[in-house]
Amino acid sequence: MKLKKAICMALTALFTASAFAACGGTDLPDDPDYPVDQTEAFEVYHNVTNFSLNDSNADPFEIKGKGDGTGKMLTVFDEKTPVKLPESKPEKEVDSSNYTYLNDVSSSDFFGTASTIVIYYDKSVSGEKTKAQNAVKNIRKKVSNMERLLSTANPDSDISRFNRAGAGETVQIDEITYGAILRTQELFSLTDGAYNPAVSPLVDLWGFSPRFLNFSPESDSKPYDRENYRTQLPDQKYIDAFLQLSDYENVKLSQKDGKYFVTKSESSVTVDGVEYTMQIDLGGYGKGLAADIAQEEMKKSGFEYGYSNFGSSSLYLMKTPKMTVENAGAFDFPISLTYPSPIGSLLGITYGKTYGHDAGVSTSGNYENYYVIDGVEYCHILSPETGAPIRTNICAATIMGGSAADNDALTTALCVMGKEKSIAFVNEKLTDKSVIFVYHREASK
Secondary structure, rough: OOOOOOOOOOOOOOOOOOOOOOOOOOOOOOOOOOOOOOOOOOOOOOOOEEEEEEEOOOOEEEOOOOOOOOOOOEEEEOOOOOOOOOOOOOOOOHHOOOOHEEEEEEEEEEEEEEEEEEEEEEEEOOOOHHHHHHHHHHHHHHHHHHHHHOOOOOOOOOOHHHHHOOOOOOEEEEEHHHHHHHHHHHHHOOOOOOOHHHHHHHHHHOOOOOOOOOOEEEEEEEEOOOOOOOOOOOOHHHHHHHOOOOOHHHHHEEOOOOOOEEEEOEEEEEEEOOOEEEEOOOOHHHHHHHHOOOOHHHOOOOEEEEEEEOOOOOOEEOOHHHHOOOOOOOOOOOEEEOOHHHHHHHHHHEEEEEOOOEEEEEEEEEOEEEEEEOOOOOOOOOOOOOOOOOOOEEEEEEOOOOHHHHHHHHHHHHHHHHHHHHHHHHHHOOOOOOOEEEOOOOOOO
């Protein structure tokens, strides 16, 4: 199928109760700087019934930016998969007119990013609002405790203490940290190392760690820092050295007398007289874990309708009590997929929509945090094989189903793998999830 310009998605879904509705898209602005490269080429792979491209009734449809007259455009082709609504009926009827919701929003309480917790409750039942308020308090308390243990921005966190430890040293940790390291090691193994928290020193070397995002790298300067990390590439000797510290499988967990411990890899490297040991970062996984914690607490408190959103990239969708023609009474939430470009993210431009419930949702991409040197883009997702920003040209990956924390790790892994490996991985190991990724056709492998 030859296409000059189109979005490409590899999408697998087993949400048989999900509903489908075609929705119109948001027109791109008439901006001469709109970043659609004339040389880009994409292609569509589409095999699900609960996904719709924006304005997909057109064949094809074009979203044009008048720009500078060069005719820049994005053309999206739909393979005309028949639209099918689920045959199953909702498990019970709900009088949605009785429901209202509690909307708790924070701009930067967790992980330095915005979060939203929404709980729908039956206003006809006495005490439900108070119960919802208490549930939100408990969620925020538990997420705050988890962040305190896992965040590298907290110098006293379990992860920060681990990172400061010497090679081969054992550190006592909390049970929550133990569980997070254990699960991320399992995901490391599942993805053959494509997801690897131990590339943290490389992330810092390339200028994508929190100290750079906070615009204060000088507050914790390193021997390998460059005068301007956005115009100068790091020395290869540091890339080679830090790659030797990414042996995440050699982190050892243990328990004794009801206490939890982690032992650091014995690997160390010395560059220009300075010794470096393994460091890890569970930041991305932590946002998804926060979404999982939120849904667990909602269910524990007796609520089945609501959702949580941490940083717009990590969500857990429970159910919505509002049943419409679009969701076919299946309690689905609509999920809009952001066009993978800086302006798409900034203005909320979307390229498609899907639906789901009782599912964690996560998105990773290369389009928000990157810089350009000599015409080459360097993004924040690092390859554990090369030690450099990924060159797979997968723009964005979204996974829906199961744990949001797992999906955080898995979407990163898909971006690292590239098109062919990702499709094989999805078909072999993610058959119980919905997977969407957008990539540049000609440059992907």
